[in-house]
Every structure is written in C-alpha cells, then in structure tokens.
Amino acid sequence: MFSRFVFGLGLLSATALVHPALAADARALQIFVSKDKQSLTVYDGEEVIATSKVSTGKPGHTTPSGIFSVIEKQKYHESNLYSAAPMPYMQRLTWSGIALHESNSVPRYPASHGCVRMPGAFAKQLYKMTGMGVPVVITDAEIRPEQITHPTLFRPEMPEPAPLLSDVVLRPAIGDQPIQVAMNEISMPRLQPQSIIDPVNDEPVRILITRRSQRDDIIDLQDNLASLGFEVGKADGLLGPATVQAIGDFKAQHPLDPASNKSLVSDALFEAVAAAAGKGKPANGVLLVRRGFRPVMQATVTIDDPALALGTHFFTAYNVDTDSGSADWLGVTLANPLTSKTMKRLGISRLESSIISGTPIEDALSRISIPEDTRRKIGEMLVTGSTVTISDTGIGTETGEGTDFITVTRG
Known part of the structure; x- marks a missing residue:
C-alpha cells in the first residue's frame, strides 16, 4: 500500500499529491472522476492517495460517464479533433477522443471539449503513478469504492501443473531389474523440455458479466x-x-x-x-475475460430473474494472495438509466436493482451463477488489480481492439 501520508486537504482540495515512489503495487490504483464535484480522486485500495480539481466537458461536449481504463499514454500529444490543441501528459480513455491531460485552464467547472483537464503539476505526477490499464471511473455524482464480501466474487487458485509423461505407461521389470519406461519409438514423439508451470503472468484480467445478446441466442438456435x-x-x-x-x-x-x-x-x-436437441435450458448470461487489451476467455453464466435489471457495478481485487487463496474486493454501483427501447430489447421490465439504494451490489451478485470450471480458470489468472464489471447493456461500442471493457453509462 501507499504511505498514508497524503498532502491532504481532503477531497475538495485543489491538488493533493503523493510521490509515486511510495507505491507498493501500482496495479491496485483506481481513478474516480466526479463531474458534479469537478474532482479527481486516486485510490490505492480503500485509501485516498491523491486528489485534484478538474474540468470536464462543457454542454454540447459532455464527458461520458462510465467505466474506462488508460489505453495509451503520451507525454506530449496534440488533439486530432480540435486544431492540434496541445494535450501534455495525455492518458487516453477511448479511441474516439476522451482522455485525461494537462491544461492551463482548469476552472473547476465544465469547460473542455469532452476530455478531463487537470492542473499541470498534478497531471505530471499522475502520469508517473499510473500504468497502462489503470481503471478510470467517471460518474455524474461522486461515489467511492467500498469493501465487498460475496461468494460470487473470485478467489485466486494455484495453476494446475503441466503433467509429466502423462501418456507413458509404466511396466514392471523382470526379476531384480529396475522399473523401465515403455515407449513406442515410432508413435511416441520425442519429449521436449518444458516448464512444469507456465511463466507467471501478473497482468490483471478484466471480466465482464452481462446478458447474452440476441445474436448469441440466435447462433445457439441455428446450431441446435x-x-x-x-x-x-x-x-x-x-x-x-x-x-x-x-x-x-x-x-x-x-x-x-x-x-x-x-x-x-x-x-x-x-x-x-x-x-x-437434447440441450439444457439456454444460458441467459455471458462472462468475458480480457487481458492486455485482448480477449482470452468466454463462458456462459445464468442470471436469475432476468426481467429485473442487474444494474451497473464495478469491482477491483486487491491484496490477492495465491498461497492463502484470499482476495479483497472493492465495489461501486454506477447509475445507469435505461431507455424503454433498451429495456424492451433486453427483456427488462423492472429497474429497482439499478437504483443506488438498499443493497444493489449484493442483490446483483446473488443472482449470477458461474460454473465451477469457469471460476477455477479465472482463479488461476486472478492477480491484484483484476476487475469485474456487471452490466445489463453488454459490450459497448467503445470496446474494441486495444481496449479493456468500456461501459458507458451516460454518453
């Protein structure tokens, strides 16, 4: 964890910085931008380590709300959309033009063309602190991550070791001769040296749990x-x-x-x-996994009471310990109003679970059933900084090549 020494004037301070050299594991960082407060807060787990004032998009150029991550970093960048306007210490959030960057004009009210403007000193320091893929959550109203404990959330597991000589049959030797390995030299390929356990990949995974699209359903229908x-x-x-x-x-x-x-x-x-066709009831949910901005896994899940909205929720794993099989999770619920047209398309008739009241996170998690083999595979990949997004609306149009899962809640 970072040192708790924050040059702290609280969340409403103009700028509060912590030196990035104090980081113990930068993968646990999260950035939250509040459009109503015009503020940016950096968390290391549950701990606030830096805050700053910002300026988001003005009317007509509103900064989209939702779940993003840093997909490109450049110390100096010029806008492709607005007359090559300078955007120093740029951290891109979408390929359509939304980014965090330094600006000489940060009046703490919406003033940009859609990006999140930051004061110069803070933008430079934040650039040093973050790595590619750090989550950035932009909301209309201020929210903060809270610790969540629920059995649906994943736990780390040790990868299963690769088998050695798994196809070789042992036979007893004759008399006092030692046991020998019987091999057919014609059909048995020569064994190549290989590691028992694959090299460790400590890059966080990004998991999206959402409703299956009608296209997915129709593909299954066609196959059946x-x-x-x-x-x-x-x-x-x-x-x-x-x-x-x-x-x-x-x-x-x-x-x-x-x-x-x-x-x-x-x-x-x-x-x-x-x-x-001899198949069970079709699954109504899907779980997708990305790592390093690339898709690596897909599996079906079951969503109970599908006519009820799941809402939009975001979770981050920290303190992941493979030896003990434990992980801490932080979660937030994002307001994500659905239009009547979207509700009809998704088969949703009730919205109460997407309202930020009661226990919407626990309710959503309790309605999702994940097969054990899927849980095990994800557990083998789970590291600090891994994230889970739950959303009704599926893969957004901003998600694509070179991105994590991008969920826009208001655009």
Whole structure:
C-alpha cells in the first residue's frame, strides 16, 4: 500500500499529491472522476492517495460517464479533433477522443471539449503513478469504492501443473531389474523440455458479466436447429431466409403456445429447440475475460430473474494472495438509466436493482451463477488489480481492439 501520508486537504482540495515512489503495487490504483464535484480522486485500495480539481466537458461536449481504463499514454500529444490543441501528459480513455491531460485552464467547472483537464503539476505526477490499464471511473455524482464480501466474487487458485509423461505407461521389470519406461519409438514423439508451470503472468484480467445478446441466442438456435437436420445456412446470428424457414418448419413439427408465436423468436422457441436437441435450458448470461487489451476467455453464466435489471457495478481485487487463496474486493454501483427501447430489447421490465439504494451490489451478485470450471480458470489468472464489471447493456461500442471493457453509462 501507499504511505498514508497524503498532502491532504481532503477531497475538495485543489491538488493533493503523493510521490509515486511510495507505491507498493501500482496495479491496485483506481481513478474516480466526479463531474458534479469537478474532482479527481486516486485510490490505492480503500485509501485516498491523491486528489485534484478538474474540468470536464462543457454542454454540447459532455464527458461520458462510465467505466474506462488508460489505453495509451503520451507525454506530449496534440488533439486530432480540435486544431492540434496541445494535450501534455495525455492518458487516453477511448479511441474516439476522451482522455485525461494537462491544461492551463482548469476552472473547476465544465469547460473542455469532452476530455478531463487537470492542473499541470498534478497531471505530471499522475502520469508517473499510473500504468497502462489503470481503471478510470467517471460518474455524474461522486461515489467511492467500498469493501465487498460475496461468494460470487473470485478467489485466486494455484495453476494446475503441466503433467509429466502423462501418456507413458509404466511396466514392471523382470526379476531384480529396475522399473523401465515403455515407449513406442515410432508413435511416441520425442519429449521436449518444458516448464512444469507456465511463466507467471501478473497482468490483471478484466471480466465482464452481462446478458447474452440476441445474436448469441440466435447462433445457439441455428446450431441446435442444424443438429436436428434443419437447413439454417451459416450460424451467424442473423435471421436470414434459411433460418426463418427452419424456424417455421420446426414450429410446424413442434407447435408452441399461441402466445409464443406473436414474434418469430421467443424464449419459448429457444427452450423448445434446445430441448429437442437434447440441450439444457439456454444460458441467459455471458462472462468475458480480457487481458492486455485482448480477449482470452468466454463462458456462459445464468442470471436469475432476468426481467429485473442487474444494474451497473464495478469491482477491483486487491491484496490477492495465491498461497492463502484470499482476495479483497472493492465495489461501486454506477447509475445507469435505461431507455424503454433498451429495456424492451433486453427483456427488462423492472429497474429497482439499478437504483443506488438498499443493497444493489449484493442483490446483483446473488443472482449470477458461474460454473465451477469457469471460476477455477479465472482463479488461476486472478492477480491484484483484476476487475469485474456487471452490466445489463453488454459490450459497448467503445470496446474494441486495444481496449479493456468500456461501459458507458451516460454518453
């Protein structure tokens, strides 16, 4: 942890700095920007280690709220959008042009074209403190991370060692001769030297838990229809003519409840096709993992009571100890209002869990069931600084090549 010596005037101070050399593990850093307070706060775990005033986007150029991370750093950068305006100590948050950077004009009210402006001395110091991928949470109203304990959150596990001679059969020797290894030299390739445990990768993982998209559901539907002998064309998640015909042919053979035939596809159709194909009830959630700005894993999860919104929640792991299998987690809930159109698309009819009141984080975590093999794989990758985002709205358009998961709650 950082030293608790903060040149502290509190969260409302103009600038409070801590020297980055005091860092014990920079992966535990988080940056929170409050648009109503026009302030930036740096946390190391639960501890505030630096604060500053900022200026966010003015009307017409509002800084988006949401969950971001630093995806590029440049000591000197010029704007590609606004007449090559200088942006020293730039830390990019999106490829569409949002960043943290130094400015000579930080009046502590919204004044930028969308970026987060910081005073010069603070911008330089923050640049030294952060690494690539440090989370940046921008909110309309000020929030702060709080310790969360819940069985759904992940715990570290030791990676399973690679097997040695796993395909070799031992046979007893004759008489007093030592035991020998029986090998077929023709079919058995020569064993190459290899490490028992893969080299340690201490880069944090980024985990997104969200609802499966309709395209995911349709791909499963196409795969299941194809396994039943229906011609669906390519399993691409699109309702093309072949897939539409296959759905009609299936319904003719397996009549559904009349209420389920009001639309071409429905939950009842997905379940009926899956059952006919010998599959269980289709999963309604997905867990995605990125590391080093690249996707590394995907798995299905189950979300209980899917008509109720999950809300948007963000968690960061710190004090991760593989030897003891323990980790501390910090969490926040972000306001994320959904339009009626988005709710209809996602099959959401109730929003109360996304309101910041009661225990929305615990409620959301308790509704998510993660398979044990998925938990184990993530546990093997878990290190300090790893994060989990829970969101109803899926992968945002800002998420792409060279980014972590970006969740925009107000843009």
